[in-house]
Amino acid sequence: MLSPLEVYAGSRRLPIGGPRQRAILSILLINRNQISSVEEIIDKVWHGVPPSTGRTQVAICVAALRKTFRTAGCDEDVIVTVAPGYMLSTRGHRVDAEDFLERVAQAEALDREGQPERAAQVFEGALQLWRGTPLGGINVRMVEDAAVRLIEMQMSAVEKYMALRLQLGEYQALIGDLTALVQAHPLRDRLRGLLMMAQYRAGRRADALATYHDGRRHSIEELGLDMVAPLQSLHEAILREDEIALTDAGWSPRRAAAVVPAQLPSNVFAFSGRLDELRTLDSVLDQPPQGNHPVRVSFITGSPGIGKTSLAIHWAHQRAEEFPDGHLFADLGAHGYAREPESPESVLRRFLTALGHRPEQIPTGLAEATALYRTTLEGRRALIVLDDVHSFGQIRPLLPGNGQCHVLVTSRNQLEGLSDNYNALRLQLGILPLSASTAILRDVVGRDRITSNPQAARRLSELCGNLPIAVRVAAARLLGKPHWRVSDLVARLEDRDRRLDELSHGEYDIRLRFETSWRQLDPSVATAYSRLALLDEPHFDAWCAAKATELRVVEAQDLLERLVDLHLLDVVGRGEAGRFAYGFQDLLLLYARERVGRETTVATSCA
CATH class of the missing domain: 1.10.10.10 (Winged helix-like DNA-binding domain superfamily/Winged helix DNA-binding domain)
Structure with a gap:
């Protein structure tokens, strides 16, 4: 029924005969499992002006249909004679219109149960049953009216399916489908509203506003009416970029479950110094966040081993409570020793999963995933730490779209795009003061070993160049060699030809840190x-x-x-x-x- 009338026995299509047989079978299908009187059939088929042979012609058509079904292997009559007429029995048979309605009901139930992904899949299967105009080509008013009802059910299911896909963040992919639907049905307000939301969520605000004005023109020209109130409210909310109004109006997709990610690595042990730098980072948060203000970005840069990551993580832990909606962290691996830099697509997938989206919800395209990420963070106050960044292009999709969030970036490279596009705070680190270097030694190795020979401790810091990573390597070596005095390690480092060897151990391999910069x-x-x-x-x-x-x-x-x-x-x-x-x-x-x-x-x- 969801196409021009077709009957199949298994995969074999059966011949139904001429227009009259098709019309009679359509009437019996519409009234399936109910009696259709011969008089009703005659009246419908001949539009109220039947010939004197009408009853005989109906009986001949029914007999021909029965023969077709028996020849196809139906042992029982599909069309049975029941006074005062005939009944088509669907017992043991399938009708695609019934399958469609059952699947739609199942999809609606899944949506009510909070399973939008599964609901969308079932809606998609239901809509795939359609193969053309329902019962098309049959010139019987009753059949044409039934076709209109089926088409309305189809369009209602399409709208619900599109709304679920919008909820699941498929903004970019939806635009093409919805554009075609709106062009075919320019006066269906729900479709037009969904298209406007998909365009807006995909970052195409101007297109969303144009879609509204195109619909208003159609409404005035064809109906003499202005746009309905819900679309007017949606238009105004998009103009103002008013997320609260969009949600209250029912157009905004439901957010993912309120998951609060906590991805910060452990705070840095024996952190010392950098008080001025910490105050500078604090200053970025002095002004209260504004919902429509550009995202706030702080950028820490400096030489290999200078302590960029340590400063970022330490500050992030100090201010973590000011970001109640979560903390995201990614090592972009610009200078990783055994891997290529992370792609923004892979980081987006991890972030979206951490924010509550299931993997199957996450779009594969970068633009679509970015739109979903920014929508998920809209109105949320989150901290995003992007460590060891290679280029501005690597992190541009990872920057939220609102000033409620704060982004902290570390990189050895200049990342000019951050300053050009986001007015980022730029903080360049130098070597530690001598007092901070010796404080790290004291906290890691123990006060007694360091204070027992303060001159050796100062000389050790100097031989490490007051470079934080080198100081930590030296402290780790002393901690692992309790029988060494500080002066023993100093003696080893005094040999310039051996110094890098002595300071390249385990994860703190200084030579490898320098090597990654050399390779550039x-x-x-x-x-x-x-x-x-x-x-x-x-x-x-x-x-x-x-x-x-x-x-x-x-x-x-x-x-x-x-x-x-x-x-x-x-x-x-x-x-x-x-x-x-x-x-x-x-x-x-x-x-x-x-x-x-x-x-x-x-x-x-x-x-």
């Missing part, structure tokens, strides 16, 4: 960097660098600034001629010299 360099830049490391001056300017690298001064200046951007050199001031002075951190200098075979003679002198 073009071969020509890496060669020039090594030559700079062989200079006999601790600080040098572009003129001196040009001499060492055999570049023009302007080229040497560009090289130096590129190395500064990569945090492989520091700007240490200006020289006597007003030129910038550059220098290496101590351990980076050792590593750069190691790359050229630990040469003991300098490449050049600036004298």
